[in-house]
Amino acid sequence: MANECQCKKNEITREQLAQIDSIIERYGARQNYLILVLKETQELFGYLPAQIQRYIARGLNLNPSQVFGVVSFYSFFTMVPRGRHTIRVCLGTACYVKRSDEVLEKLKDKLDVEVGKMTQDGRYSLESVRCLGACGLAPVVVVDNDTHGAVDSVKIMDIINQYN
Ligand code: FES
Structure with a gap:
């Protein structure tokens, strides 16, 4: 029943x-x-x-x-709707000292979205994480299953624009 x-x-x-x-x-x-x-x-x-x-x-x-x-x-469960693409910016120590916080701020500003939320158009969800296990590539951003290393606040927009 x-x-x-x-x-x-x-x-x-x-x-x-x-x-x-x-x-x-x-x-x-x-x-x-x-x-x-x-x-x-x-x-x-x-x-x-x-x-x-x-x-x-x-x-x-x-x-x-x-x-x-x-x-x-479990991080693979979500209580809020996710966009078509999930952007995870690492704020772990190795990435933070290489200014990943600036990358995150750039994304928040350009996409007009807060961490943990989805953009108005449903294209992206933005998350921050503590170490993605790729510290040698710091600062690291993962989009869906793709790891991007040595990202900065200029490169990040070119990177995410690849994801429609
Ligand atoms: S601190 Fe960013 S990948 Fe480890």
Whole structure:
């Protein structure tokens, strides 16, 4: 039986709820499949807002705080919509001393977006991270799965303009 949603109707449709139900059912509503259920649900919606997390929690008979704990722990889960491309600027020590903060400020200014948010046109999401494991290339920016090293506040715009 489908679990009931307290979500506002205009946020999540019945069809979408049915899709989440089928994901949960496919994993036998077993709690130890939470990460897989979350992963498939995020593929469906693009992100995992609080309403969806609560719905999944009910479906797996978990406390919503347990679901939130997993979503917030793993960086591949997001609670906000992501743009077509995700830009991650490293603010770890090796990158910071090479002025990655200036790269981040340039992006915020030129794209008119705050860290953790998506641009108005849905093209980019901007994130800051603490070390991407490529300190020898500092300062480092990763766009989607591409690592760009020795980036500066001038080069960065040429780099991101390659991503439509
Ligand atoms: S500090 Fe930036 S990649 Fe390590």
